[in-house]
Amino acid sequence: MEKPGFLTVIDDFENQLTDKKNFLKVLKKHVRCYENEKEVLLELSNDITQVRTKIDLITVFSSRLKSLFYFTHAVVSLVDKQQQTYYPFLIDREALQIKHRDELPSLLASRFFLDDPFIGQAHGSDMPVSFLLDDIIHKPGIPGFLKVNYECGIKEAMIVPLKSKMETIGHVLMYSDRIGAFSDDFKAFISMISSQLSSAVSNIKINEEIEFKEWVNEVLLDISNNLATVRHRKDLLTVVNTGLKKLVKFTHNVMTILDEAGENYSVYVTDPDSPTKKFPRHVAALESANPVNDGIYSAASGCDGPVVLDMTTFDLNKVPLWFKLNYAAGAREMVINLLPGKTELELSLILFADKKGTFDAAALNIVERISSQLFTAASNIAANEEIMNKEREKSFLLDFSHDIAAVRSKHDFSVAVEKAVKKLSSVKGYIIRLIDNEGGTTSSYVYDSTTIFKNAPGFKQMIATRFDIKDGIQDKVLRSTEPILFITDQEMRRPVVPQYVRTWSDMGLRKMIGVALRTGSKDLGILFMETDVVNLAILKGICAQISTAISNVLVNEQLITYKSMLEVENDHLKEQINTIYNSAEIVGSGPEMQQVYQLMSIVAKTNSTVLLMGETGTGKELVARGVHKSSPRKDKLMVKVNCAALPANLIESELFGHERGAFTGALERRIGKFEQAHNSTLFLDEIGELPLELQVKLLRVIQEREFERIGGKTTIKVDVRIIAATNRNLEEEVNAGRFRADLYYRLNVFPISLPPLRKRIADIAPLANYFLARHCKNTGMKVTSISAKVMQELKSYQWPGNVRELEHLLERSVLLTNGSTLREIYLPKTRFGKDLSVNQTLEEIERAHIIQTLKICGGKIAGSGGAADVLGTPSTTLHAKMKKLKISKTDYLSQAS
Numbered sequence: 093m094e095k096p097g098f099l100t101v102i103d104d105f106e107n108q109l110t111d112k113k114n115f116l117k118v119l120k121k122h123v124r125c126y127e128n129e130k131e132v133l134l135e136l137s138n139d140i141t142q143v144r145t146k147i148d149l150i151t152v153f154s155s156r157l158k159s160l161f162y163f164t165h166a167v168v169s170l171v172d173k174q175q176q177t178y179y180p181f182l183i184d185r186e187a188l189q190i191k192h193r194d195e196l197p198s199l200l201a202s203r204f205f206l207d208d209p210f211i212g213q214a215h216g217s218d219m220p221v222s223f224l225l226d227d228i229i230h231k232p233g234i235p236g237f238l239k240v241n242y243e244c245g246i247k248e249a250m251i252v253p254l255k256s257k258m259e260t261i262g263h264v265l266m267y268s269d270r271i272g273a274f275s276d277d278f279k280a281f282i283s284m285i286s287s288q289l290s291s292a293v294s295n296i297k298i299n300e301e302i303e304f305k306e307w308v309n310e311v312l313l314d315i316s317n318n319l320a321t322v323r324h325r326k327d328l329l330t331v332v333n334t335g336l337k338k339l340v341k342f343t344h345n346v347m348t349i350l351d352e353a354g355e356n357y358s359v360y361v362t363d364p365d366s367p368t369k370k371f372p373r374h375v376a377a378l379e380s381a382n383p384v385n386d387g388i389y390s391a392a393s394g395c396d397g398p399v400v401l402d403m404t405t406f407d408l409n410k411v412p413l414w415f416k417l418n419y420a421a422g423a424r425e426m427v428i429n430l431l432p433g434k435t436e437l438e439l440s441l442i443l444f445a446d447k448k449g450t451f452d453a454a455a456l457n458i459v460e461r462i463s464s465q466l467f468t469a470a471s472n473i474a475a476n477e478e479i480m481n482k483e484r485e486k487s488f489l490l491d492f493s494h495d496i497a498a499v500r501s502k503h504d505f506s507v508a509v510e511k512a513v514k515k516l517s518s519v520k521g522y523i524i525r526l527i528d529n530e531g532g533t534t535s536s537y538v539y540d541s542t543t544i545f546k547n548a549p550g551f552k553q554m555i556a557t558r559f560d561i562k563d564g565i566q567d568k569v570l571r572s573t574e575p576i577l578f579i580t581d582q583e584m585r586r587p588v589v590p591q592y593v594r595t596w597s598d599m600g601l602r603k604m605i606g607v608a609l610r611t612g613s614k615d616l617g618i619l620f621m622e623t624d625v626v627n628l629a630i631l632k633g634i635c636a637q638i639s640t641a642i643s644n645v646l647v648n649e650q651l652i653t654y655k656s657m658l659e660v661e662n663d664h665l666k667e668q669i670n671t672i673y674n675s676a677e678i679v680g681s682g683p684e685m686q687q688v689y690q691l692m693s694i695v696a697k698t699n700s701t702v703l704l705m706g707e708t709g710t711g712k713e714l715v716a717r718g719v720h721k722s723s724p725r726k727d728k729l730m731v732k733v734n735c736a737a738l739p740a741n742l743i744e745s746e747l748f749g750h751e752r753g754a755f756t757g758a759l760e761r762r763i764g765k766f767e768q769a770h771n772s773t774l775f776l777d778e779i780g781e782l783p784l785e786l787q788v789k790l791l792r793v794i795q796e797r798e799f800e801r802i803g804g805k806t807t808i809k810v811d812v813r814i815i816a817a818t819n820r821n822l823e824e825e826v827n828a829g830r831f832r833a834d835l836y837y838r839l840n841v842f843p844i845s846l847p848p849l850r851k852r853i854a855d856i857a858p859l860a861n862y863f864l865a866r867h868c869k870n871t872g873m874k875v876t877s878i879s880a881k882v883m884q885e886l887k888s889y890q891w892p893g894n895v896r897e898l899e900h901l902l903e904r905s906v907l908l909t910n911g912s913t914l915r916e917i918y919l920p921k922t923r924f925g926k927d928l929s930v931n932q933t934l935e936e937i938e939r940a941h942i943i944q945t946l947k948i949c950g951g952k953i954a955g956s957g958g959a960a961d962v963l964g965t966p967s968t969t970l971h972a973k974m975k976k977l978k979i980s981k982t983d984y985l986s987q988a989s
Contacts, residue, residue, distance in 0.1 A: 140285060143292040144299055150184045152292075161278045163268045164189055164246065168254075168293060169211075170262040177203040178211060180237075181262065181293070189244040189267065195236065204235045211235075214251035215260055220282055222250035222274035241267055250274040252282050254290040262293055308458065311338050315462055319469040325361040328469060332441075333363065336462065340455045342443040343367070343423065346414070347470065348389070350438035356381040357389055359414060360439060360470070367421035368414075377414040386412055388428070392440060398429035398456045402448060418444055427451045429459055431467035439470050488515060489633040496641040503752065505645050506538040509638065513540065516630070519623045521601070524609070525559075525566075526617035526642070533558040534566060534617060535805070537642070550595040556805075563590045569606035569618050575631055578604045596622075607631060609639040616642055652761060678714060679862045680855035684847035688715065695842045696722035701794070703839045704817040706846030707934065709896030709964065712817035713777060715846060720773040725813060728772035733765050736778035737966045743786055745802055748793070754803025766799060766810050773813045778969070779839065780820035780831060791835045814839070849891040849898060856887050859895060863902040864914065875906050878914045885917050892934075892941035896964040904962075920944035939977040942970070946984035 143149045153166045165187035169178045180200050185191055190199075206215050209231040214221035225242045228234065238249070248271055252264035264282070268274065315335035322328050329345055336342075344367060349360035359378045368374050384390060388411065392399045403424050408416055418426075423444035431439045441463065445451065451459075495508035513519050523539040536555045561567050564586060569576050580602055583593045596604060601622045609616045616639055621631075678685075695702055696719045704712040713732070720730040738746055749764030765774060776782075782790065793799045798809045816839045825831035849856065860878055868875050878886075882905075891897055905917050920941070945959045952958040954967035963970065973979075 137285060137288055140288040140292050144295065146182045146296055149182060149289075149292055149296060154184050154187055160281070161275075162270065162273050163250075163266050165267055167265045167267075168262060169265060170293070170297070171206065171215075171260055172203065173259075175203070176206050178206055178263065179203045182296070189246060189269070190237075190240045193240055193244070195240055199237045199240065202236070204237075205233075208233045208235055210238050210249075211251065211263060214253055214263065217251075217253055218255075220250050220252045220274070220279045220286075222248060222279065224248055224271065245269045247271050248273055250279070250282075252286055252289070254286060254293055256290050256294055261290060264289060308339055311335055312458070312461055316465045319465050322469050323473065325473055326364060328361050328466075328473065329363050331469075332462075332466065333365070336443075336458070339458050340443065341450050342427075342445050345441065345443045346418075348440045348442065350384070350440075351381070354384070354438075356383055357438075357440070358382065368417040371417050371420065373413060374417065377412075377417050380413055382412040382414070386410075388412070388415060389440070392428040392430050395430075398427050398451075398459045400425065400427050400451045400456070404448070422446045424448055425450055427456065427459060429463055431463045431470065439467060441466060488512070488630060489637075491515075492634060493637055496637045499641045499645060500648055501752065502538070502645055502649070505641050506541075508641070509538060510540060512634065513621075516623070519621055522619065522621045523555075524617060524619050524638070524642075526609075527561065527615060528558065531561075533560055535559075537617065548595075548599045550591075550598055554592045554595040557591065559590060559592060563588075565590060565593065565606070566618055570608050570615050572608060575605050575607045575628065578606060580604065605631070607635045609635055609642065611639050611643045649761070678711070678718060679859050680852060681858070682852050682854040684852050685855060688844060688846060691842075691844045692719055692722065695719065695844075697724065698842075699813050701814045701839055701841040702816070703822075703841070703843045704815065704846060705822075705843060706817075706819065707848050707892075707894055708819045708938065709894035710846040710848060711895050712819075712846060713775065715844065716773075716775045716777075716815045716817060719815060720775075720813075723773065723813065725772050730773045730775055731765050731769040732775045732777060734777045734966065734969070736781035736969045736972055740783045740786075743782070744789065747786075747790070748799050748801055749804075750802035751804045754801070761801075764799075764801065766793060766812055767801075767808060769812045770810045771812075773815055776814065776816040778818060779816040780818040780822060780825055781972070784830070784832065787832045787835045791832065791838055794835075794838055849894040850889075853887055856898070857883060859898055860886055860902060863899045864906065867903045867906045871906065873906050873909070874912055875909050875914050876912050882914055882917045885919060889919055890937065892937040893945075893963060897941070900962050900964060918948075920948070935977065938973070939979060942973065942977065943979060943984050946979075951981065951985050 140149075140152055143152065149168070157163075157166075165184055167180055168182035170181040171178050179202070183200070188196075190196055204211070206212065209228055213223065225238065225247055229239065229242050241249075246267045246269055248268045250266045250268075252266065253260050254262040254264060264286075266274070266282075312335075315331060318331045318335060319328075322331055329347065332345060344363040344365060346362045346366070347360045348357045350357045358381050362368075362378060366374075368377065382389070384393065387406070388401065391401060403415070403419055403426055406415070408419065411419075423446060425445045425448045426442055428440055428442045431441060441459070443451070443459065492508070492512040495511060496505075499505045499508055509522075509524070513522055521540045524537045525534040526537040527534055535558045539555060559566065561570065565578065565583065578593075580593065580596045583589065584597050586593075603622065605619075605621045605623055607619045607621075609619055619635055619638065678689075692715065702716075702719060704715055706712055717730060720726060733746060735743065745762060745764070747764050747766055749762045749767055752761050776790075789799075793810075794814060797811065798807050800807055822831055822836050822840070826833045826836050849859075860883065864875060864878060867873070886898070893900075901918060905914055908918065909916070942959070942963070945962050946953070949959045949962060953970060954960055958967070960967040960970040965973075
């Protein structure tokens, strides 16, 4: 790598002025310090550009800046240009010197004038301004927060203006309990990043505004969804209270309705928590009719949107009774909005507040936005009340049908059924049991999660147990087209009593209804309900819809499973199409590789487990694919798992899959690698990195060829051929207690050791020419041959990274070559002047090689041109190896020039 131009000049002077070497060394040291400062500034700038939240920016101040300069804490304030004030926007509470002061909450909620003696010194400045608090603390108009900081030991402060489009949008207020903390270097440094801090603050503010708008929309959507489920007047304003109070400050509310003649209005529904309930005339206010020209209703009817009324301006002798009671209850301001609608139903929503100035423009906008949904809900209630009273059964089934129609998963189904059953006050509990795939047993599918019996002895066992269909009860239900009533005491006298009947008896369930669930002529399962009253019409209607929903859910889950498997297979197919290696690209004909080929041909056509052992970069995955492609399973994709690249808490889910809701974040079912590899080959790369707790589960699956998904209850049988690979000595790992001996013996059925490249001298030339041709083809370079000198260097090198290292070094050298012949190879020793010793251990060689690669890449680990890319390994694996080999930044950055 060529040196930068200024260092070349320094070297020229060094040759000419040999008597001034010490001077030049000092100069170089300053140059390097300058470069380090630029690097620190670049890293800090990168951190700031990634800031999206207040916490991100606090981290920059509390950890990044404090590692460079000393200060106690910092506060970011924003400017209110219209009011000419500033206010706290971002603080690090943990670092605050005044966090224990009682005044803190009020200070954080206060606004301060821009022309005060503190901020006024720097508000219009382009540069940071610092000063001693002793010099200004006694000036008139000093803000309260500065006095409190002074009392808590703060001696010096610095103000950094934050500007956007030539205007000051805020300030960074930095404090120190030491005099002289804010040096010229500190000010210069903070000036260089002030524009980025301004952008970061602006981005945070924009993000918060966006998040606030999204939150408002979410709340309004929740209100809308909740209003859609309201079926009674008494619930109408409860929904408004619970939802709207998150966005608008009001004490209580009421809705009024206009009569058919349009002359009078009355209370339609009142807030269940209304403070007017404490007055004796509360009921009279609900029942009284009020003329529309009373000055209150008419104020709203003349406007298109919500109207704010100051209740203190009305003559209490001339207002309706409901107004007087609300005023007596403490209301001082109200907003009234006529709900928009296209029917004859005219409603209005009224919100009350206990102080004036509560309802601002934002509040009115929100009230107006919910008006149409509120009107729709109120209209539905008014239109359906009579129908609901006369046709309760039909309405119940209609609601249940609506819920069931939206069911797409077992969870949705359970929620819909539970919601429906709870409307039947006579039902005390229920359970749905489905017929298993074998057709001879049933298992629980969903049950009442709110039942008081769920903690009773035997309940959990009953839920988890499969029961034989032909037990005299379940088969009786399945043979009938009508619900069947079972008296628990009578069933307990059977010669053979099913365990679930004993559980019914232990829980005190006296009567159980059993209803067959079926679609067409196919039996799906049974619904058992504990009830004293049976409405046959509702029960049959429920069961018909439940049966359809279950059938749809089962089909939908199967489709999701197939879709997931197809997506995974597609990903694997793309991976295989784009992979660097395939079985036709195994290059090498030396005696070592001939032995490998012989072993591959022996084991390929069997189902035996194969253990591939060899150093990093020797082509273990290539051999695994070769074995798979030569096996009877070649028509299916080989599934690969890199045990070292996955976090320990995700490996189990990756291998075995999980059900929806099995753990936090499990939003849908996941098909594991074992299930994906059914009738194919599963390649477990880096098996030596697998945690001990998962080795036990892996051993069981390999032995039994069956497993359960995380959170699942069904055993899944698979036919999988295992090929494992490792660069570790598993025998030593077993002796050290890091790898289970039983798993090692189970994997070591047919071991194949892949020779390192340093033992395949004869294969280096064909490998080098192969990689040369391929990289020239990919890059369009015209390098057609390798010089004898380069080839000798390749054969003399020890290749700790093996074939993968050879490939990447060839690729780099091709890119740096001018001409048709490769005459220079950029081996690590040409950069650092030292070779790898044959007396080193494999771990020492690997450590040295990783350090050398990191130096070549300038310390970059991930991304294009990073060390992980050069070494051909995932960055997560490289991080793990660096941690294991105790490689720190000082190992690969200390000698960089």
